[in-house]
Amino acid sequence: xxxxxxxxxxxxxxxxxxxxxxxxxxxxxxxxxxxxxxxxxxxxxxxxxxxxxxxxxxxxxxxxxxxxxxxxxxxxxxxxxxxxxxxxxxxxxxxxxxxxxxxxxxxxxxxxxxxxxxxxxxxxxxxxxxxxxxxxxxxxxxxxxxxxxxxxxxxxxxxxxxxxxxxxxxxxxxxxxxxxxxxxxxxxxxxxxxxxxxxxxxxxxxxxxxxxxxxxxxxxxxxxxxxxxxxxxxxxxxxxxxxxxxxxxxxxxxxxxxxxxxxxxxxxxxxxxxxxxxxxxxxxxxxxxxxxxxxxxxxxxxxxxxxxxxxxxxxxxxxxxxxxxxxxxxxxxxxxxxxxxxxxxxxxxxxxxxx
Numbered sequence: 001x002x003x004x005x006x007x008x009x010x011x012x013x014x015x016x017x018x019x020x021x022x023x024x025x026x027x028x029x030x031x032x033x034x035x036x037x038x039x040x041x042x043x044x045x046x047x048x049x050x051x052x053x054x055x056x057x058x059x060x061x062x063x064x065x066x067x068x069x070x071x072x073x074x075x076x077x078x079x080x081x082x083x084x085x086x087x088x089x090x091x092x093x094x095x096x097x098x099x100x101x102x103x104x105x106x107x108x109x110x111x112x113x114x115x116x117x118x119x120x121x122x123x124x125x126x127x128x129x130x131x132x133x134x135x136x137x138x139x140x141x142x143x144x145x146x147x148x149x150x151x152x153x154x155x156x157x158x159x160x161x162x163x164x165x166x167x168x169x170x171x172x173x174x175x176x177x178x179x180x181x182x183x184x185x186x187x188x189x190x191x192x193x194x195x196x197x198x199x200x201x202x203x204x205x206x207x208x209x210x211x212x213x214x215x216x217x218x219x220x221x222x223x224x225x226x227x228x229x230x231x232x233x234x235x236x237x238x239x240x241x242x243x244x245x246x247x248x249x250x251x252x253x254x255x256x257x258x259x260x261x262x263x264x265x266x267x268x269x270x271x272x273x274x275x276x277x278x279x280x281x282x283x284x285x286x287x288x289x290x291x292x293x294x295x296x297x298x299x300x301x302x303x304x305x306x307x308x309x310x311x312x313x314x315x316x317x318x319x320x321x322x323x324x325x326x327x328x329x330x331x332x333x334x335x336x337x338x339x340x341x342x343x344x345x346x347x348x349x350x351x352x353x354x355x
Contacts, residue, residue, distance in 0.1 A: 007094040013178030014089050018101050020173045027173075028106075034170035035108050038124040038163075040066050044268055044328070045308055047127065049300035049335045051134075053293045057203055058134040062127060063272050063332060064202050067265045069126040069192040071217050073119045074258055076188070078224065078235050082116025086175040087245040106174045110246035112239050113258045118177045118185035124167045125189030132156045133197055210273025218266050263321045267328030274329065275336030284340040295343040300335045307331070 024031075043066045052059025086109050089100050113119075135156060140149050168182040177185075196202070205213075225235055235258070242252050275281055307330065312323035 007092060009180055010083065010085070010088055010092070010178055011094050013172070013180065014085050014101055014103060016179055017085050017103050017172055017175050020169065021104050021175075024173070031170040031173040032106060032108060034166045035120060035174060035176075038120045038167045038170070040070055040119075040123040040127075041308070043123070043127050044331050045304045046301065047131070048332065049304060050297055051131075052335055053296040053300070053340075055134070055138065058131070058138075060203055060272070060276075061130055061134065061196055063268060064199075065126045065130045065193050065196050066123060067269045068196070068217075069122055069189055070119060070261060070265050071221065072188070072192065073117060073122050073185070074113075074221060074262055075224065076117055077114040077119075077258070078228065080114065080116045082114045082181055083178075084111065084115040084176060084238070084241075085172075085178055086110065087241040090245050091241075103175045105247045105251070107248075107251050109174045109176050110242050110248075110251040110253075111176050112242040112252060113261075114238050115177055116181040116184060117188055118168075118171050118182040119261070120171055121164070121167055121177070121182040121185030122189035122192075125164055125186040126193040127189075128160050128163055129190045129193035130196065132160050133193070205273070207273050207277040210270060210277075214266050214270045214273070217269075218262070221262050259321055260324055263325040264328045267325035268332055270325075271329030272332040272336065275333040278333070278337040280337040280341040284337065284344055292340075292343060292347060295347065296340050299339050299343055303334065303339060304331060307334075 020031075043062060048059050048062055051062055085103060086105055089095075089103060092100075095101070136153060139152060164186050168179070168186065171177040171182050172179055201209075228235055239257065243249065246252050307327075310327070312320050312327060314320050
């Protein structure tokens with residue numbers, strides 16, 4: 001009965017994808033852009049540098065929400081064994097009496113991990129929820145008039161839900177997810193972000209704590225993988241399906257594999273810990289002028305954009321994972337300590353010249 005119910009839900013999902021692809025073909029560019037914009041990479045390379053230099057605590061919270069959310073997403077995916085529409089439609093007996101519907105694929109369709117819950121939906125929900133609640137707590141901390149506060153809340157939450165709906169439709173449109181997977185992603189993402197709204201220790205965590213948390217999360221995920229493998233469960237079952245059913249083998253990217261995202265996230269968290277406890281960072285805390293902050297934001301965005309263009313080689317898996325970890329660690333480390341240190345040095349040199 002459970003299988004029949006699941007097939008019916010997924011059959012409805014494929015019909016939804018087909019409906020969107022048929023009736024909203026003109027919006028294809030928009031849906032592809034939304035899938036690209038909702039990637040967690042943009043949280044690390046865009047939102048984090050901006051927020052960290054505007055209000056440090058929000059930047060720190062965004063990294064924790066993104067990293068822990070994505071780690072939970074990986075664990076859920078390994079437990080739930082979610083199919084993805086682009087391969088399920090070819091393998092299911094659900095269409096045995098009729099011909100299977102044709103659904104198109106795109107460069108972003110061929111994700112290699114299990115499908116439930118949606119990582120894009122979960123990440124976008126968590127990060128945007130954290131940003132909206134942070135803005136509201138900053139702006140409405142003083143006793144603002146009720147009309148103004150209601151107007152702001154209404155605007156921000158409307159924006160939040162507009163983004164979530166676009167992300168969900170986008171993931172269904174490109175046949176990477178079924179509707180129930182994106183809805184599950186949005187709900188879990190919001191729960192993670194709300195949990196971090198109530199946690200205070202992350203703002204004063206020691207370097208040892210960052211190291212311990214990173215080590216625990218990495219060990220737990222690898223241990224869980226090894227345990228299930230020993231029990232005869234192949235957690236990389238989806239990789240073979242992606243390679244078999246993706247219409248273009250070049251669309252199957254190594255950086256969408258479960259371990260790639262795990263090491264990226266662990267690198268990011270560890271890099272944040274290193275940055276916050278670096279001697280350069282304590283030196284920078286003295287400067288807090290608006291021009292200095294603006295300089296840091298602009299320099300961070302430019303340098304990280306250039307840095308993002310460096311892609312680790314994928315011919316050796318172990319080397320790729322190691323370099324992914326190191327590359328991810330450099331992003332928060334540079335944002336938090338190296339770039340502000342250089343900007344601070346430049347501004348003080350110019351100030352001396354003026355004297």
